[in-house]
């Protein structure tokens with residue numbers, strides 16, 4: 190048994206003190222897990238666009254000071270009373286959508302949106318309404334129920350997926366968000382069929398994972414849409430058959446796509462978080478049957494619009510969170526798929542940093558240079 194069990198752990202974490210300010214590496218105190226909770230030593234974490242969105246003050250639920258991060262891989266350090274599904278030493282992926290297996294959402298095959306702890310999670314707190322983090326006597330909020338930008342973090346047991354320890358945590362941490370989200374959007378949410386024509390707006394990690402899912406589903410044409418010309422080559426390496434840079438066209442992107450595809454796409458995906466591209470993605474769908482799936486997270490106060498006629502004439506607007514995966518069941522399966530060589534993960538990692546360099550991960554994201562940065566502890 191580790192000598193930290195039952196004790197407060199002092200460790201390093203990247204603290205978001207205020208919106209729009211760089212993260213600060215601090216010594217934080219992490220309380221032991223309470224009943225039904227698990228304390229995890231985080232070994233690696235990806236940096237997702239949603240971390241940047243929240244740090245930049247765009248999330249209506251964003252709270253400061255907090256510990257961001259939701260794409261982690263780690264090892265269980267200790268467990269609280271009553272925890273039965275994981276034990277110290279287990280390799281785990283923190284889950285921002287839990288799976289309690291009991292709530293009406295978990296019992297429905299139609300959704301992965303377990304709501305057992307959503308209310309407290311959205312307030313930056315553990316299910317008992319308190320935080321496990323503090324720094325110099327000041328309480329820090331949790332983020333997305335995961336807070337992986339810390340050497341240690343505490344999660345509810347229902348928010349932890351136990352995974353095969355043979356898988357490298359510095360790669361499979363990405364199975365905590367971006368890859369399952371995009372891949373699942375194609376496979377689970379949209380249900381892309383063989384022979385389909387699709388368009389994917391935004392070629393970051395999420396969009397590339399959509400492309401990967403569409404290719405696996407047998408899509409005939411996969412049109413990657415991005416304003417960053419550097420994304421052409423990488424999108425094609427993930428399976429895009431064509432690349433469209435809206436900046437190279439005078440016409441609206443939806444018109445370009447409709448013209449290119451004899452009336453529109455069977456499926457489109459928005460992986461940017463911009464309400465204008467959400468509209469373009471919907472309007473690029475084929476009359477009668479085209480389905481557009483929103484994945485991108487738009488800033489506080491933004492609303493989508495289109496002519497209702499677009500829906501009257503058979504286009505469908507959908508959305509997805511974490512690609513529809515029921516998390517504790519799905520993530521270990523995706524890890525096995527990766528280990529079998531049937532799913533790309535390593536290729537998404539373009540940059541690695543130490544915790545002290547975490548702000549550089551945000552810099553390369555904003556410069557359009559990275560797909561995913563992984564921070565190793």
Ligand SMILES: NC(=O)C1=CN([C@@H]2O[C@H](COP(=O)(O)OP(=O)(O)OC[C@H]3O[C@@H](n4cnc5c(N)ncnc54)[C@H](OP(=O)(O)O)[C@@H]3O)[C@@H](O)[C@H]2O)C=CC1
Pocket residue numbers: 237238239242366367370390391392393394395396414415416417420435460461462463466483484485486487509510511512554555556557558559560
């Ligand atoms: N629903 C869910 O469960 C999840 C949602 N998300 C959300 O998905 C979105 C994508 O995340 P992620 O892949 O990490 O983000 P990235 O920032 O890595 O990728 C976004 C891509 O879109 C490009 N882009 C920006 N503006 C436009 C535009 N107007 N037209 C075309 N392309 C554009 C960017 O170009 P450039 O290189 O120039 O920046 C970049 O290539 C975010 O909104 C994120 O918050 C993420 C995970 C889960």
Ligand SMILES: N[C@@H](CCC(=O)N[C@@H](CSC=O)C(=O)NCC(=O)O)C(=O)O
Pocket residue numbers: 237239240248249250251286307366486510511
């Ligand atoms: N808190 C925001 C919405 C943020 C959001 O939509 N998050 C996605 C995951 S994004 C991951 O990178 C999500 O899963 N949402 C489902 C949920 O229950 O939060 C807001 O209030 O608008």
Ligand SMILES: [Zn+2]
Pocket residue numbers: 237238239240259260366367
């Ligand atoms: Zn994410």
Ligand SMILES: [Zn+2]
Pocket residue numbers: 287288289290291292293294295296302303304305
């Ligand atoms: Zn549930």
